[in-house]
Amino acid sequence: MLIRGKQLLLLAVVTVSVLAGCNPLGFFTKRGMMAVSGRPDKGLVIVLPGIEGHSSLNEAICRGLSEGGVQYKIELYDWTSLLGPVANQRAEGRNRGKASDVAASIVHYKTAYPGRPVFLVGQSGGGAMVAWIAEALPRREQVDGIIMLSPSLSPQYILDVALRQSRQGIVNFYSSRDWLLLGIGTTFVGTMDGEHTSSAGRSGFEKPPLLRRSSAYDRLYQISWLPQMAQSGNTGGHMGSGTSSFVATYVAPLILATEWNSQVIDDIVKANAPPTATNAR
16 A cells, blocks of 8 residues: 555656646656757856656746847757656666767867866756766866756765865755655655765755865855745745846856856845845845
8 A cells, every 4th residue: 555655646746747747748848968059169057857857947047048148159068868857867877878979079079179167957857966966077178167956966975076076076965845756756756866865955065074075075066945935936835946037137148157156146146036035045
């Protein structure tokens, strides 16, 4: 009886993920790398969708980057398979293989356009993919920044390598309101890294104890959902971080910033706060 209850819950979670903004015909869309906009001679942003694959949600992420003033080439990489969302969530071996493919394409791009910036933006399952892409890069190669939107990774996931391979570090947008898909859903189905727990996209990443923590963790920046973000379409649920207005308002400025540090992050958040709002995070 308990197993049947879990199966029903799993079905409900997958159904909600489809109805909440994912493409129900995603099984039949073209997979792989799709150029969306921008000029490769200026820089490159690769957007990794969630387990639903190519959908209007990730198209909105790309659109939001453009609307926010990012003129770099923006590419949407659909890493998912024909087996469906749950299989995409749990196929870690296959997914890491896809991440290695993207890492190879980044090396090729950096050879063709030396010195141009490269950023990775991943939403939900794509939040795990951007970490794995960074991990798959040769040690001498780095991306300029990694941005995770509601990532489906366990809070205890060790980010040392991904942080080392990102010049400016990692920014994680998370929300305690994301209780259905990244709370109940990943507790039963599992996160992208196979842990049955609430995700870092809901609670943030846990930093290892000081004795085990690398200095790279100084470049992990975590931004919790704030009520002010509802003004840009992000009401704190799972799909909110992918709205074009939110991306234009909070994500694009990160890509356009020359450096990341706590002050830069705070300035971006405060710049979009209502005049009477408390800016403390």
